[in-house]
Amino acid sequence: MMMLNLAASIPQEAIDVAKDGSLQSFWMPIQAAEGAAEVDFAFYFILAICAFFFFLLVGLGILFLVRYRRRPGYTPLPSPHHSWKLEAIWTGVPIVLTAFMFWFGFSSYMHSRTMPLDAHHVSVTGQKWSWSFKYEQGFEDNELHVAVGEPTVLTMRSTDVIHSFFIPAFRTKLDVVPGKYSKVWFTPTKEGVYTVFCAEYCGTEHSSMATKVVVHSKEGLAAWVQEMDDPTKNMTLVEGGKYWFDKKSCGTCHTVDGTARIGPSLKGLFGTERTLEDGSTVVADENYIRTSLLEPNKQIVAGFAPVMTPQSLDDDQIDEVIAYIKSLTN
Ligand code: HEC
Ligand SMILES: [Cu+2]
Incomplete structure (x- = not known):
């Protein structure tokens, strides 16, 4: 051959x-x-x-x-x-x-x-x-x-x-x-x-x-x-969050560099005011991110399709993801 x-x-x-x-x-x-x-x-x-x-x-x-x-x-x-x-x-x-x-x-x-x-x-x-x-x-x-x-x-x-x-x-x-x-x-x-x-x-x-x-x-x-x-045992919270971001393939829809893809970029998200589909606004704090992960269709960001599915992450993993998103400030 x-x-x-x-x-x-x-x-x-x-x-x-x-x-x-x-x-x-x-x-x-x-x-x-x-x-x-x-x-x-x-x-x-x-x-x-x-x-x-x-x-x-x-x-x-x-x-x-x-x-x-x-x-x-x-x-x-x-x-x-x-x-x-x-x-x-x-x-x-x-x-x-x-x-x-x-x-x-x-x-x-x-x-x-x-x-x-x-x-x-x-x-x-x-x-x-x-x-x-x-x-x-x-x-x-x-x-x-x-x-x-x-x-x-x-x-x-x-x-x-x-x-x-x-x-x-x-x-x-x-x-x-x-x-x-x-x-x-x-x-x-x-x-x-x-x-x-x-x-x-x-x-x-x-x-x-x-x-x-x-x-x-x-x-x-x-x-x-x-x-x-426990794959993130020896990692910091932020490293652990990055690990789950990669492992859960969040990157298919989200970037961390400011460009929107299927979903909004997660860069600089934490603490900002989000406008939702129904016109209301909400501050992107820990609770907002947690809800975004577990019940993504509850608060849909204006301008995006509701295609994110509920993520199977436990509380420790969510803490890590939140820390990672917080770290994406600039
Ligand atoms: C299939 C594509 C897709 C995947 C995979 C996905 N998301 Fe999303 N995500 C979206 C879309 C679209 C939105 C905006 C609409 C909405 O709010 O549901 C969104 C919204 C969000 C928001 C709120 C963003 C904002 O600007 O307010 C966060 C936080 C988030 N996703 C985190 C994640 C994380 C972390 C993962 C991986 C565990 C993930 N997403 C996986 C599509 C996806
Ligand atoms: Cu396919």
Whole structure:
């Protein structure tokens, strides 16, 4: 397979980096999960057959056009009777080929839809415009962390519109539809960091609805879980607030540099007077920010759409976020 390093043309954070140094091929991302090789084989097999018959048929078509064209003084021979032999071949060969394609596709599809009982479980929520992952140990994060060689089952839901959960390196992709659960599973085979995309257009910031899946060693995952127990333990309040701002993907909608995006910039917000949609005003103090986070549609800032969803932050985390917003004065 031709190897190409596309690093130059792809933004750094979108590259899949396997720990063993393996690269994507010219056509395909890194194969980092069980079953990825089978998916790629099905693709190449069908591609090769299509290419073969395309050139055979178009080639013969052109050849016959030229060779048997009508020209002066040429009398066409009478059409021969049809040939049973030819017909058997052009019926039999495609049947065998398509039956193989079906068998191959069906068996790897069944494998991908049959969830193992003994697996890690992670609950995934898709919302405009970020993914969040809730772990069995009880915490939530905006990255997916899994262990190499161990199956993980994802139970996914959407809080708003249809998203699609896509990990190219695992050849895993499934729609996440509001009002129902969708499940996928995979067993990573290579430690590394790979990209997670949303593959269903879901609004303005659809293209930034990406995160990463980190494939740890078994011990690495355990260490990460321990760290997640209280990730801001050794941070100041402001640092902790910045941490949650990043982890909760607030930055998809809010900047901290004064420019409005989907939502108002949080720079210089604290202590100022806000004009709400209904014309009333309110001072942006601790209570206002707390309400903005927990019941965002209660006080809607004039000029903005009510698209912020209630944030799952506990009181300690809210203290940190408030301290961070306070620190954004100039
Ligand atoms: C999907 C986009 C989106 C996300 C994600 C989001 N917000 Fe908002 N936020 C908005 C919009 C839009 C408004 C203005 C409308 C309103 O008040 O509901 C807003 C308003 C606010 C306000 C009041 C701002 C003001 O100028 O008065 C604060 C504070 C705030 N958000 C903080 C946060 C924090 C902290 C996070 C992350 C934990 C977050 N938001 C995540 C869209 C978002
Ligand atoms: Cu999406």
